[in-house]
Amino acid sequence: MIKMKKTILYTGSALCLLLLGMVFAGKKNAAPVRPEKVLPTEKASAPVKYIYLTFDDGPLEGSEHIDSVVLQERLKISVFLVGQLVMQNKKLQAYLGEYKTNPYIEAYNHSYTHAGGKYKKFYSNPVSVLDDIQQDEAVLGLHYKIVRLPGRNIWRLGSLHKDDAAAGESGSAAADTLAAHGYKVFGWDTEWRHNADGTPIQTVDQMVKEIETRLESGATLTKDHIVILIHDEMFRKTWEESELKQLVDKLRTHENYVFEHVRYYPVGVVK
Numbered sequence: 001m002i003k004m005k006k007t008i009l010y011t012g013s014a015l016c017l018l019l020l021g022m023v024f025a026g027k028k029n030a031a032p033v034r035p036e037k038v039l040p041t042e043k044a045s046a047p048v049k050y051i052y053l054t055f056d057d058g059p060l061e062g063s064e065h066i067d068s069v070v071l072q073e074r075l076k077i078s079v080f081l082v083g084q085l086v087m088q089n090k091k092l093q094a095y096l097g098e099y100k101t102n103p104y105i106e107a108y109n110h111s112y113t114h115a116g117g118k119y120k121k122f123y124s125n126p127v128s129v130l131d132d133i134q135q136d137e138a139v140l141g142l143h144y145k146i147v148r149l150p151g152r153n154i155w156r157l158g159s160l161h162k163d164d165a166a167a168g169e170s171g172s173a174a175a176d177t178l179a180a181h182g183y184k185v186f187g188w189d190t191e192w193r194h195n196a197d198g199t200p201i202q203t204v205d206q207m208v209k210e211i212e213t214r215l216e217s218g219a220t221l222t223k224d225h226i227v228i229l230i231h232d233e234m235f236r237k238t239w240e241e242s243e244l245k246q247l248v249d250k251l252r253t254h255e256n257y258v259f260e261h262v263r264y265y266p267v268g269v270v271k
């Protein structure tokens with residue numbers, strides 16, 4: 001009887017020790033794994049950098065893919081629209097309607113007439129430039145006082161003030177007038193240029209490299225923010241075949257890169 005009790009005791013003690021051992025062994029194994037999972041990775045802790053994809057002169061014939069593509073890709077883009085073109089064309093009016101209901105597209109002002117292509121004459125009268133901008137706003141029903149001037153890379157954002165080479169001759173005074181009336185005027189940090197047939201001049205890899213280099217080295221107007229001018233022609237191919245998809249996919253491999261609407265660009269923050 002005593003022997004049996006002893007055997008039970010020994011067996012029980014052994015089981016307890018085994019269980020305790022398992023618990024400690026489990027803890028020992030779990031301990032180094034947990035912090036690795038909890039601690040942020042190097043990538044995630046990198047500062048967030050904002051990319052603003054902007055498209056001028058639309059809506060245009062051939063840009064019908066834009067609406068469905070940005071919805072499918074959940075890609076935020078900003079479009080600067082020219083009202084005169086839209087008013088002349090039912091198809092473009094339909095595109096405008098799609099743009100305005102698409103949460104990934106924000107529509108801004110690129111003037112009503114696009115200066116009629118005569119920039120020097122257009123900019124010689126700042127008040128008529130203001131009228132033209134206000135006409136675009138009214139005709140297209142634009143919600144934001146955000147402008148890109150036709151044919152000029154000029155910025156007026158709070159204390160941020162930048163002219164391109166042509167602005168001194170024409171454009172600078174008009175931009176000042178717009179700023180005085182509460183408009184934000186956006187230029188661009190870099191442009192993805194294209195040939196007449198719509199094929200891009202810089203390769204996808206050249207553009208990716210330029211964007212990465214500028215963001216990492218701070219070579220943009222505002223640190224950690226880059227405004228890119230792209231043309232609707234980039235949307236003429238199907239999305240799967242397009243260079244723009246390749247660009248977006250490559251930029252999205254950076255976890256700290258975020259596509260944002262121009263409206264959220266910081267105002268008055270100069271590097």
Ligand SMILES: [Zn+2]
Nearest residue numbers: 056057150151
């Ligand atoms: Zn334009």
